[in-house]
Amino acid sequence: MECGQFFRYKRVGDWYYIHSGNKFFRVRQDSDRLEFSGADKDFIRHFFSLDTALKDILAEIPQDRYTKKAFHLYYGLRLIRQDPWDCLLSYICSIASNIPKIQRCLDGLARAFGREVRLGEVKGYSLPEPDDVRNVAARHAVPLLKETGLGFRSNYICEISRTADRRFLESLKSLPYTEAKGRLMELPGVGEKVADCVLLFSLGFVEAFPVDRWIERALRTFYFKGQKVSPKLINSFARDYFGNYGGYAQQYLYYYSRTALGRDFFKK
DNA sequence: TATCAGGGCGATC
DNA sequence: GATCGCCCTGAT
Structure with missing residues (x-):
């Protein structure tokens, strides 16, 4: 819920109250068990992409030291279907x-x-x-x-x-x-x-790779030795390198760059 | 008080 | 096609 892809949630105790279109529902996680109300099972499964074979998807992405680390740290992170x-x-x-x-x-x-x-x-x-x-x-x-x-x-x-x-x-x-x-x-x-x-x-385009300031800094640091890279090159690199499931790579690297590495990593 | 941020746009060269 | 100033607002 809190990895930055989604904003329409509100935390109340250990519940997340979630808006999606005209739906309003809540979920909470207890170890590997997901409790919910306000929506049916099929919707929840679809919303959280629980029907996707995460392992297979991540395997399609180039395994370098950064992606491997991020996949390991945050395995289970999925793209929500908003x-x-x-x-x-x-x-x-x-x-x-x-x-x-x-x-x-x-x-x-x-x-x-x-x-x-x-x-x-x-x-x-x-x-x-x-x-x-x-x-x-x-x-x-x-x-x-x-x-x-x-x-x-x-x-x-x-x-x-x-x-x-x-x-x-x-x-x-x-x-x-x-x-x-x-x-x-x-x-x-x-x-x-x-x-x-x-x-x-x-819209389900898992090949899309949004490049914002954070991911731009991360890619520049990881794959370009911190050198200046034009926005155009960053974009084409991301698409070519990460491939058809680039969106998943983006989400893991994004979260990685904002948490484990922290802000200081990118400061001079 | 000035600068900048999880961009886009229009003008300019 | 690259760069730049501006766009509202809140934070530093």
Whole structure:
């Protein structure tokens, strides 16, 4: 839950309360046993990618000293299958931001435009559907959105709500990776990084390799002896080297670079 | 008070 | 196609 790919959770005691589309459910783990309520078994299995043969996937990725270490330390880490629309909103909020702020923005967005959902005593708000934003949108949406602290991201969300919907996102699944990415990048506020996040975390493109500042530093340090590398080279290296399951490599290396290595590793 | 962050965009060369 | 300033906001 907390490795940075997903933001719409809230911890209450040892439970994680999770929003995904209009679903609101909770899970907790007790050693190798997963308890849950608010969603059925099939959904949980799908959401957490418990149906994927993790071992086989990791075996497809080049085993160098860094990937091996990360796989060993965090074995069990999987890519969550997020709700595509929620995922798109989430990564628009992530632009030039950080996790606490992303979560604040999404929370504000949900409270202002989303719908109330309940699970037992616990109340939550799902993220607004494109229609929800669009309907308020006509005149006041941007100012209203800005009240949630979204800043310049407000315009992106407003525009995207007008030009994209769930059908559009769903239709991308049947396209080749490069085409799907191109279509996503036509949306305002969606560049390479955001597009790759949406493709990887919600549309099943496990070959997508989102390059953000952290992973860029990690790759530069691990594979380029710390030398300067152009964004373009980093991207093409990642795709060529890590292969068809690059997304899994990305997630392990990303988490590795942010935890085991720590920030100090990258400071001069 | 200035700078920067888990980017994108438009202008410029 | 590479680089740069700007975009809101919160943190340092």
